[in-house]
Amino acid sequence: MAPTVVVKISGKHVNPEKPGMVRRYAEVLRLLSREGYRLAVVVGGGPVARAYIAAAEEAGAGKAFQDMLGIEAARLNARLLAAVLQPEAYPEPPRSLWEALEAAATGRILVAGGFQPGQSTAGVAALLAEALGAELLVLATTVEGVYTADPRRSPEARLIPRLSYGELRRVLEQSLEPGRYELLDPLALSIVERSRIPVRVVDGSDPWNVARAVRGEQVGSLIEAS
Ligand SMILES: Nc1ncnc2c1ncn2[C@@H]1O[C@H](COP(=O)(O)OP(=O)(O)O)[C@@H](O)[C@H]1O
Numbered sequence: 469m470a471p472t473v474v475v476k477i478s479g480k481h482v483n484p485e486k487p488g489m490v491r492r493y494a495e496v497l498r499l500l501s502r503e504g505y506r507l508a509v510v511v512g513g514g515p516v517a518r519a520y521i522a523a524a525e526e527a528g529a530g531k532a533f534q535d536m537l538g539i540e541a542a543r544l545n546a547r548l549l550a551a552v553l554q555p556e557a558y559p560e561p562p563r564s565l566w567e568a569l570e571a572a573a574t575g576r577i578l579v580a581g582g583f584q585p586g587q588s589t590a591g592v593a594a595l596l597a598e599a600l601g602a603e604l605l606v607l608a609t610t611v612e613g614v615y616t617a618d619p620r621r622s623p624e625a626r627l628i629p630r631l632s633y634g635e636l637r638r639v640l641e642q643s644l645e646p647g648r649y650e651l652l653d654p655l656a657l658s659i660v661e662r663s664r665i666p667v668r669v670v671d672g673s674d675p676w677n678v679a680r681a682v683r684g685e686q687v688g689s690l691i692e693a694s
């Protein structure tokens with residue numbers, strides 16, 4: 469059976485402001501698919517999600533609606549990537565695990581955005597990895613890997629090449645605020661831990677880091693059962 473890998477790409481890297489990055493990610497995913505990897509992709513909401521979330525908050529809409537707007541922004545980014553990744557990609561972003569499994573059954577690359585409030589697209593990616601029996605979850609994010617503290621706030625933070633789920637829980641400030649779920653939201657962390665899914669966190673500003681991670685190379689940080 470071809471190895472299944474779930475790849476979550478930050479919405480900060482795949483969004484309408486960066487058509488060149490969308491194209492580069494499509495090229496890398498197309499190549500990996502041809503190498504025999506069964507891929508499922510999730511795209512985050514990025515700047516557009518945060519613009520809608522901030523506007524909704526400012527105008528008085530509640531947190532559920534702020535999350536739902538972020539979900540739709542992530543789904544639009546997923547549609548953008550799926551459009552460029554034709555014909556390999558399944559054109560319609562699934563709204564649920566059931567729909568995702570139907571899309572995966574076609575043999576095409578599924579590209580999802582958000583699912584439901586109270587989680588982030590990292591949560592979507594973790595749920596997909598568990599349901600699809602993935603051997604690896606890759607998070608292509610905005611930092612090089614997992615650090616001893618938030619590197620944007622702690623200059624002394626150091627990169628941790630390998631860590632357990634428990635160690636990850638200790639270095640993440642987990643938030644449930646729309647637009648501010650950091651790296652792995654609480655659901656994502658619980659799912660990867662209960663099903664012992666290895667997670668590799670890489671710098672998504674270079675799509676080739678995703679290829680390196682999928683191929684099993686040592687890049688970024690690896691989180692696995694200790
Ligand atoms: N221990 C940590 N190691 C790395 N990043 C961390 C850590 N704690 C918090 N962060 C923050 O998490 C951010 C990445 O999460 P997020 O913004 O959700 O990325 P994405 O756009 O990939 O979803 C980083 O920019 C960093 O500021």
Ligand SMILES: O=c1ccn([C@@H]2O[C@H](COP(=O)(O)OP(=O)(O)O)[C@@H](O)[C@H]2O)c(=O)[nH]1
Pocket residue numbers: 477478479480511512513514515517521534535536537538539542581582583584585586587588589590591592645646647648649
């Ligand atoms: O299943 C989901 C996925 C996303 N979101 C909302 O959409 C925003 C954008 O998604 P995410 O933060 O994962 O995107 P990224 O960090 O990659 O830009 C999140 O912050 C949440 O507010 C949600 O509520 N449920």
